[in-house]
Amino acid sequence: MARISSFRIQGKFQQRLSYGVGLAIVLGISALGFAENNNKVTVEKHAEPVVDFTQQIQPLLAKHCYSCHGPDVQEGGLRLDQSEQAFQQLESEATAIVPRHPEKSELIARITTKDDGLQMPPEGERLSREQIDLLQNWIQQGAEWKKHWAFQPPQKVTPPQTKNSKWVKTPIDAFILAKLEEKGLSPAPSADRVTLIRRAYFNLTGLPPAPEEVDQFVNDPAPDAYEKLVDRLLASPRYGERWARHWLDLVRYADTNSFERDGVKPNAWRFRDYVIRSFNEDKPYNQFIKEQLAGDELDQVTNETIIATGYYRLGLWDDEPADPLLGFYNELDDIVSTTSQVFLGLTLNCARCHEHKIDPVPHEDYYRFLAFFHGLNSYGTRGDQLSNNQTDITGPEISAQYAKYDAQQNELKQKMHQIEETGIKKMSGVDQRRSETRERGKLLKEKLKQHLEPEQFQTYQGLKREMKELEAQRKKLPPRKMALSVRHSLKEPRETFVLLRGNPNSRGEKVEPGFPELFGKTKLQVPEPRKDQPTSGRRRALAEWIASGDNMLTSRVIVNRVWQHHFGRGIVQSPNNFGQLGVPPTHPELLDWLALEFVKSGQSFKTLHKLIMMSNAYQMSAQYSDQAAAIDPANDLFWRFNMRRLSAEEVRDSILAVNGRLNLKMYGPGFYPEISKEVLQGQSKPGHGWLNSSEEERARRSIYIFVKRSLITPLLSNFDFADTDSTCAVRFVTTQPAQALGMVNGAFVNRQAELFADRIIEETGTAHPEFVARAIRLAYGREAQTGEVTDGVRLIDTLIKQHSLDEKQALNYFCLTILNRNEFVYLD
Numbered sequence: 001m002a003r004i005s006s007f008r009i010q011g012k013f014q015q016r017l018s019y020g021v022g023l024a025i026v027l028g029i030s031a032l033g034f035a036e037n038n039n040k041v042t043v044e045k046h047a048e049p050v051v052d053f054t055q056q057i058q059p060l061l062a063k064h065c066y067s068c069h070g071p072d073v074q075e076g077g078l079r080l081d082q083s084e085q086a087f088q089q090l091e092s093e094a095t096a097i098v099p100r101h102p103e104k105s106e107l108i109a110r111i112t113t114k115d116d117g118l119q120m121p122p123e124g125e126r127l128s129r130e131q132i133d134l135l136q137n138w139i140q141q142g143a144e145w146k147k148h149w150a151f152q153p154p155q156k157v158t159p160p161q162t163k164n165s166k167w168v169k170t171p172i173d174a175f176i177l178a179k180l181e182e183k184g185l186s187p188a189p190s191a192d193r194v195t196l197i198r199r200a201y202f203n204l205t206g207l208p209p210a211p212e213e214v215d216q217f218v219n220d221p222a223p224d225a226y227e228k229l230v231d232r233l234l235a236s237p238r239y240g241e242r243w244a245r246h247w248l249d250l251v252r253y254a255d256t257n258s259f260e261r262d263g264v265k266p267n268a269w270r271f272r273d274y275v276i277r278s279f280n281e282d283k284p285y286n287q288f289i290k291e292q293l294a295g296d297e298l299d300q301v302t303n304e305t306i307i308a309t310g311y312y313r314l315g316l317w318d319d320e321p322a323d324p325l326l327g328f329y330n331e332l333d334d335i336v337s338t339t340s341q342v343f344l345g346l347t348l349n350c351a352r353c354h355e356h357k358i359d360p361v362p363h364e365d366y367y368r369f370l371a372f373f374h375g376l377n378s379y380g381t382r383g384d385q386l387s388n389n390q391t392d393i394t395g396p397e398i399s400a401q402y403a404k405y406d407a408q409q410n411e412l413k414q415k416m417h418q419i420e421e422t423g424i425k426k427m428s429g430v431d432q433r434r435s436e437t438r439e440r441g442k443l444l445k446e447k448l449k450q451h452l453e454p455e456q457f458q459t460y461q462g463l464k465r466e467m468k469e470l471e472a473q474r475k476k477l478p479p480r481k482m483a484l485s486v487r488h489s490l491k492e493p494r495e496t497f498v499l500l501r502g503n504p505n506s507r508g509e510k511v512e513p514g515f516p517e518l519f520g521k522t523k524l525q526v527p528e529p530r531k532d533q534p535t536s537g538r539r540r541a542l543a544e545w546i547a548s549g550d551n552m553l554t555s556r557v558i559v560n561r562v563w564q565h566h567f568g569r570g571i572v573q574s575p576n577n578f579g580q581l582g583v584p585p586t587h588p589e590l591l592d593w594l595a596l597e598f599v600k601s602g603q604s605f606k607t608l609h610k611l612i613m614m615s616n617a618y619q620m621s622a623q624y625s626d627q628a629a630a631i632d633p634a635n636d637l638f639w640r641f642n643m644r645r646l647s648a649e650e651v652r653d654s655i656l657a658v659n660g661r662l663n664l665k666m667y668g669p670g671f672y673p674e675i676s677k678e679v680l681q682g683q684s685k686p687g688h689g690w691l692n693s694s695e696e697e698r699a700r701r702s703i704y705i706f707v708k709r710s711l712i713t714p715l716l717s718n719f720d721f722a723d724t725d726s727t728c729a730v731r732f733v734t735t736q737p738a739q740a741l742g743m744v745n746g747a748f749v750n751r752q753a754e755l756f757a758d759r760i761i762e763e764t765g766t767a768h769p770e771f772v773a774r775a776i777r778l779a780y781g782r783e784a785q786t787g788e789v790t791d792g793v794r795l796i797d798t799l800i801k802q803h804s805l806d807e808k809q810a811l812n813y814f815c816l817t818i819l820n821r822n823e824f825v826y827l828d
Contacts, residue, residue: 240280
């Protein structure tokens, strides 16, 4: 408003000057003074920082203007989500945005008017003074309408020069330090070695280091001691178990289907194991993408690539939908949502019912993307889901033998069925209807004989004996291996239509598979399927495009996720949404540099981990600074390393690790932790589907826990286990009473505290000072500090003398307190 007012004042002043020379002379000095002051105002305005459209203006317009002037509604002919229309003349013949002329822009006039009938926004809170100034400054600066940063290819950048060049150990440090120096800030000091080894261990393996491993690292004088540590952890099989869990969060992994019955997804665990192996083998990310999206369409189809297609079968499945057609499209929507968000950081699912409200994604783009998956069949039908999602991966010889038995059994079943139908036709109408229900078997046993000729019944009995003998022979074969997977994918996919308002019963125009328009004119090439090829090849075409090093989003999205799990948050803090309502990157140049380096390295995760972990930025301490906190309270500039609470799995696994009971057995079906009867009562069928596992199995790592969507293990749930209903890019980190109650009173933690005490007694005996010191060392990886041993001994003595506990009980309770200290569940 300051700029508009100056124009108006200047106009009135010039009008008064025209009244006569005398007035001009009288006011001459004042005129010169006014012009001088006005020029100063103009200079000051131009000295303001350049307004960033994508980070400051576009989100403002989206929040306050798109509902009336966006993709669905254009009141007054104004559309503000597209540049070519935002600058056009309106129905009123005014122009909403006139670059460099806020006083001529109808947009500014409407948001500043005092007339309630004309003011915009018409309802709700008006724009703040700061928001109005922002829009005015943007228009005054030229109203540059930039393309959203994520919708442009990564730019090749050179790491910036810094004043403190000694701190720059890797190019990552240069990008971080340059931003800090701009704000007059300095990075925190380096972390001590105990902190650093614990950080590295938990980051890469999800487990604490043993005291002996800490000592070895702390006392290693070699200059490459830390690098050797990182290499050793990346080579550990524990690495794959930790980082697989991050991926499983993204692809909504669970072992059951959800909804009322929450039935089991047979063999889902094979997909979990596939992901663990892929990380441990350092499988290139582009290959990892192709196997999951099109493992059954690749040139070399293996058991591993078949298992990878279980990706499509991990989502929710309603085995009794009210509207089967809508249910099928909901399954496809889950695939579109997960694929676009996980691999591309795009919320294409927002365009299912209409044009995307924020991003340039037309309604048609959603259905073009869906068309890639329209050859997939539903997860299944109730009682027959196995036919669509289980593939035999036993091996050619054994599979051939099973196929032979299957064929013989089917032939016998057909013969038996013909005889059964002959008898049923002679039964009463009531019994005929009964034969069409689950009572068929019981009916045949009771009444079939009396409705058949003796010879027919004799033949029937002979067929039953043959079936029994066949089944006995079949049981002698090695167990059949089945994989949750894409079993049937149509060679000629269904036609795809735009569904008006997302309603499958309201078809619009037909569309063909295609990539979102925001990627530009990328030509889709789907080779004609070979005669022996059972699928269309569409999903492979999509996978090749997503996995390409030239895709402008794929590498950015994945390096951001890796950064997120190392530093506690991504460079883009909305890792599943790189669109215009996502959080802009704090270090866009660093993000692009990492993305291009990742592609250059052959898309190796382990190379990326090492690149990040060798930086001084990663090795900083969490030391607090009043000066830095005042300037950057959220630590967006990474002036220190953020303190981190352990994840749900890390809490449980660490308890088992420090008490020495952790079972490191890898792979195989999930196990069932013990859950109280009270919790099991919360199911529609109490305890249904929750089996018993041995104590040895229950000591395995948490990634191998059977994930039942309607019954998440309480300890994991308390510590913010991932939401399994949809892709989970960021877990909540809460502090709530159930955590303390579970850790202090829960049966699991109390039992593990007893075992913790048993371990220490085996190692040190029951002498209280040595017991306390060893407990601290095992749990926190450091030596006990001055006074800690004394306090611990005093607590044990108090429990014995004042609370009448025997010595073992007192030691158990002391170990319980050790597991309940913040230092156990927080790093740094």
